[in-house]
Amino acid sequence: MKRAALFLAIPLLAFVSAQTCLKIEQITPVDRLYSEVPTSGGAISIRGLFSSLDRSNLTTFRFKVTIDDTVPCDNASAIDYVTISCVVPPGLGRGHSITVKDTTNSASFVFNYGKPTITSVSDTSSVSGGRIYVEGSNFYNNVNSVKAFANGQPCTDIQYEQEHKKLSCKAVGGEEGQAYFLLLTQDVAAYSTFNNVGGDGYFSISGVVKNAMNGEPMPDVLLILQSQDPYGPPLAKIRSNEQGIFRFKHAAGPYVLNATIEGFSTFSQKLNVYRDISGTVTEVMMSPTxxxxxxxxxxxxxxxxxxxxxxxxxxxxxxxxxxxxxxxxxxxxxxxxxxxxxxxxxxxxxxxxxxxxxxxxxxxxxxxxxxxxxxxxxxxxxxxxxxxxxxxxxxxxxxxxxxxxxxxxxxxxxxxxxxxxxxxxxxxx
Structure with missing residues (x-):
């Protein structure tokens, strides 16, 4: 009787193993300290039980990994016998599923794309308004999925300055002082504040020109401010003074600062102007040819x-x-x-x-x-x-x-x- 009982137990154990050989326990974006996947997508680690992995040869990968059952999670591969990695595409929203399938079983896990987070909002003119520049994360990359409001009104003509991280829009003027900015991505909201400043809404761009060989200030260097359009005309020109100091005043926007003087290589730097800029950001280092x-x-x-x-x-x-x-x-x-x-x-x-x-x-x-x-x-x-x-x-x-x-x-x-x-x-x- 004991032998018969032992014989009957073996198929039962095999049945349980077959039902539990595929299980997802955790999803973690690579190089991230939190579980939400950034809207830019990227590599993720999928940890769990994958007993059908060939532990002696992890390069033999027989799993199919998909997002919401239809979109492939690219470059899927086994890192070790409890970890699979793949590259999630950009996306928005919550309640997405990732599914791992082998020839007979499948397992799914729910994940969320990250909520938008605002780290800074540029100031604008209280009189005329103007383009506001917003920095942060999880802004996605499709203007049709994003809405913005400033001074209680729609912030129009949304443009991405850097996908997922920085955008801009045109705001109407408002009462001088602090105001609120609202960003919506698929009805998930992020709030921040900015200032409606008096005057013309122009900002100072100042710095010092230095010789990169000794750190000494350089006078009479020609500095040219122009748009980041490579074919755009110069917007302003100025020469550094005896102490190497220069200063522009211009509206918010993305610019290129160029500096030239005979005997030195041209200096070129991109600037995103949405407040007064000075100090180490705008130091111009000139290298002799x-x-x-x-x-x-x-x-x-x-x-x-x-x-x-x-x-x-x-x-x-x-x-x-x-x-x-x-x-x-x-x-x-x-x-x-x-x-x-x-x-x-x-x-x-x-x-x-x-x-x-x-x-x-x-x-x-x-x-x-x-x-x-x-x-x-x-x-x-x-x-x-x-x-x-x-x-x-x-x-x-x-x-x-x-x-x-x-x-x-x-x-x-x-x-x-x-x-x-x-x-x-x-x-x-």
Missing amino acids: ITDNKIRVVLKYGRYPLNIDAHFYTNTCEVWSDFWQMHQKTCPNSTFVTSNTATHGPITMDIGEERGTYYAYWVPTPEANGLSQPANWDKSQAEVTVYGANLPEAGLKFYPSFTQRTWQMWNVFTLESGKVIPAKNPPSL
Whole structure:
């Protein structure tokens, strides 16, 4: 009798296993600390029970992964025997389902696209109104799915300045002082405030022109403000004064600031003007024209100045600067030109025939910089410009992306046969 009971139990166990071999327990967007999927979509991790995975060969992937039963979740693959990854398309709203199917079973899990979040709204004229610029996240990328209101009236002519992250619209004037802005994406609301300012609604764009080789101010540099349309005419021109200072006054909008003077490479920088701008954001670093085979790297701190240190590394030598040891050099053909940490930049390095990687990274620790948490590269607006005889006249520009998050090191570029190649992240030494 005992043998018979044991024999009957085996099919029962197999039946239970067949019913529970596929189960989704959690969905987590990659590089995110929360469960909602951003409206831009992106890579997600699906954790659960996937007993039909071939643990000896995870490349043999027999699952079909879909969104709302119809839209493929692209590039589906197994990370390990409890994790599947795929790329979710952009989307809006809540209550979406992701389904994993094998040849006999399926499992589903409900997820939500992120709610819109507003981090800043530009001011506008109380008299005439004007275009308002709104920054944040989860704004989606389709103007037909977005509604905006300012001063209690529809904010019209919505345009994306940066999909999912930044948009603009035309607001009517309102009573001088603080006012409310409302953004709706599929009836999910986000609120913020802005100011109706008196006067003409124009904003100041001011800064200092510096020599990237020594940080000294440069007078008589021609600065030209124009629209970001490459064929647009100049909107304003001015020359820096004896202290290298310049100042424009212009309406809100996206612009390009160019600076030229004989013997130096052209400087070019995009600006989104929706309030007065000054300080490290609008510092203009002019690099003397390069005629030999070296390249010059100029690091600019941006709006979130910290003690960023530069590091050039090869298999045989290094050039670096840190908070404690300035202008260290072991590479025979490369050198630090300047590393002005007292005024947060510029950091300039000339690189000769060596082949390697240039690094910029936070040193010392966040606590030493007076911060309660690690610095965020995406918010910093740090900028690296690389100049060379065979590079564009205004140089190649590199910016950290949001995927850098709070990593200590930003790996900027590598040199391969004299060519500047954007480096992969996360970095490793």
